[in-house]
Amino acid sequence: MGIHYDYKSTKSAKLMEKQAKRERKLAEKKAKRLAKDGNRKDDDKEKVLDTSKPITLDFLTNPDKE
Numbered sequence: 514m515g516i517h518y519d520y521k522s523t524k525s526a527k528l529m530e531k532q533a534k535r536e537r538k539l540a541e542k543k544a545k546r547l548a549k550d551g552n553r554k555d556d557d558k559e560k561v562l563d564t565s566k567p568i569t570l571d572f573l574t575n576p577d578k579e
Contacts, residue, residue, distance in 0.1 A: 562568070
């Protein structure tokens, strides 16, 4: 009889713990994904070409030259 009484009295607390754990995992995944995407977006901004300058053969063959 003690097991059933204990289960019902702690059921809501266990459900709240599970929900908190689920939300914490989702928040960690979102933070990790945003950190990963943030680095990628910064790299894209640096690689944008200037539209006022023409693309030359030298630029195509040697892209490291600035």
